[in-house]
Every structure is written in C-alpha cells, then in structure tokens.
C-alpha cells in the first residue's frame with residue numbers, strides 16, 4: 001500500500017480535518033490543528049506530506065521518526081500538531097486495512113468504559129449551577145470550569161473572592177454528589193496561584209489545571225508541595241521530551257496530553273506509559289472535534305492510568321458546529337451515564353461525512369482566541 005494524497009479541510013468551529021488516501025482505496029482521517037493557527041498547521045502538514053507520498057502507511061513508527069527526526073528543527077505546537085493529525089490518519093488506515101479498532105492493535109481493552117466530563121460555562125454562579133443541573137440529568141457527575149477570569153500578576157482580594165464565591169456556591173448546591181476540576185488556563189501568576197489554591201482548597205476541587213503556564217513548569221512541584229489538591233497540566237506540552245521534565249521533577253498528579261497536539265496516538269501512548277511509571281494519571285485534553293476525541297478514546301482504552309476524558313459537546317467554543325455534526329455514526333460516540341464505550345468500527349471508528357466537510361470547509365472561519373488586557377492596558381493571559 002502507498003500513500004497517494006493528503007487533503008486538509010479547515011472547519012468551524014476551529015478545527016481541521018486531514019484525509020490521507022492510498023493506492024488501495026483505503027483512506028484515513030486525522031485532526032491536525034492548533035486552535036487559532038489552523039492555517040499554519042495546514043502548511044506544515046503539506047510540507048510533511050512531501051515525504052509521505054509514495055510511502056507505505058503501515059510503517060507508522062518509521063514515518064513518525066522520519067517526520068520528527070528527519071528535520072533538524074523539531075517539536076513545538078505547530079510541527080507536533082501536524083505530525084499528530086498525520087499519525088491519527090495513519091492509525092485509521094492501519095485499523096481499516098486490518099479490519100479492527102485501533103485499540104486492538106495497541107494490545108486490546110484495559111477497561112470497559114471511560115468517564116467523561118463536561119465543561120460548564122457562564123459568568124455568574126447561578127448560570128454554572130443551572131448548567132450542572134442540566135448536565136447531571138444526562139448522566140454527568142464530573143465537570144470542569146474556568147477557575148477565574150484574568151488575574152493580575154499581583155491582584156486584589158476582590159478578584160480572589162469572586163473566583164472563590166463561584167466555587168463555594170457550586171459545592172454548597174451539590175455537596176459531594178459531583179466532582180469538578182478548575183482550569184486556571186495559565187491565567188494566573190505563580191504568586192497569585194498560591195493564594196487562589198489555598199482559598200479554593202476547602203471546596204475540594206478534583207484538580208487544579210494549569211495553575212501556571214507550562215513555561216513556568218518549575219512551579220508545579222512547589223505549588224503541589226503547598227496543597228493536597230492534584231495539579232493537572234499538559235495541553236501545552238508536545239512530546240515525550242516535554243513531559244519527561246515535568247514527570248522527573250514531580251508536582252503533577254494528572255497529565256493532559258492532547259492527541260492532536262502532542263504527536264498523535266504513537267507519541268501519547270508513550271507519554272501515558274511514562275506517566276504510569278511515575279504513578280501519574282492521564283486525562284487527555286480534547287476541546288476539539290470527533291477524530292481527536294476518537295484518538296483519545298483509543299488511548300483511554302489501552303492505558304491503565306487514563307482516568308477521565310474531556311470532550312467538547314456543548315463547549316463554549318463550539319460556534320458554528322457541534323462535536324458530532326460531521327460524523328455519520330454519532331451513536332458510536334453517544335454517552336451513557338457520563339461514560340464513553342469503546343468505538344467498534346475498524347480504525348479510529350469515525351465515519352466522516354465527507355460531502356459535508358467539503359461543503360463547510362469552503363466557508364470556514366479563522367478562529368482566534370480573544371486578546372485580554374488588564375485595566376492598565378497591559379496584555380493579560382487568556
């Protein structure tokens with residue numbers, strides 16, 4: 001079998017799908033994207049594609065190493081997201097060619113179902129509580145919300161009180177019947193993270209995510225030493241080589257590699273195994289589309305330390321398309337009691353509505369994250 005063509009489709013809300021064709025008529029789909037820089041990743045995919053045309057798609061390990069090590073400069077969000085989507089599509093081809101779901105090729109199921117969580121948004125506590133009630137009725141008992149809005153490098157106690165009040169109201173409304181993680185989104189500086197985590201601790205969040213940016217990872221062990229709440233991070237780490245440093249230095253209880261950002265299933269399978277050796281859980285990051293989600297699920301079903309799966313149904317970013325809009329077999333990704341079951345179809349298990357993808361890609365928006373500024377005009381982290 002030989003790879004004959006790579007086609008990319010940028011899509012609402014902020015996704016990109018990749019189709020890899022072969023001379024035997026089997027095609028694979030991947031989702032190479034970094035949110036807000038889809039066109040840049042698209043250029044990288046097509047540059048990498050030059051070395052893929054004519055190659056045997058079954059040799060995923062060799063093609064991965066060729067894409068990674070075959071260039072003097074490597075790593076980072078753009079190149080690793082491009083490799084990730086290509087890698088996903090190659091696994092899809094292999095599974096389809098062999099007639100089995102990808103998790104069968106990775107050793108088979110380690111669990112029967114995986115718990116998913118849902119985002120809840122809204123600025124006022126009442127909105128969040130109403131959102132949780134609605135989702136609870138559909139079977140979710142685990143949620144994630146942003147821990148705060150923009151936070152100054154040193155900020156006032158009103159900001160802290162406002163953030164804590166939301167969380168306190170949630171815990172008061174639901175007692176111990178729900179779990180929720182709090183995503184600081186890299187918005188918080190190291191000094192304020194210490195303050196905020198201490199104040200939030202009594203309300204027993206499941207984890208604190210990106211309490212500081214990945215580029216301040218030296219603070220993860222220091223922050224963990226000051227709290228018993230598990231610290232989670234990893235959506236802005238892009239390879240084993242990024243994860244090895246945080247694992248070796250300790251501090252994270254949960255790593256959150258993104259299957260569409262960190263080199264795909266090939267690389268994230270290895271990252272999960274490294275985390276297992278450190279007794280660290282895995283909760284794959286996935287605010288993206290259905291192929292990224294399916295890739296996460298194949299990892300969740302083979303990695304014993306996978307604990308929780310993010311998914312983007314109803315997420316505040318999904319303007320213009322929902323998670324399963326481009327999928328012909330949405331029933332395979334429906335949740336029961338807040339859990340996903342293993343996909344059953346060969347490959348990644350996503351039947352892509354190609355006609356709709358082609359049509360919608362003709363008018364895809366270029367999503368950008370907002371630019372936030374502090375009251376004094378300086379740029380804030382979003």
Ligand SMILES: [Mg+2]
Nearest residue numbers: 183185209235
């Ligand atoms: Mg996050």
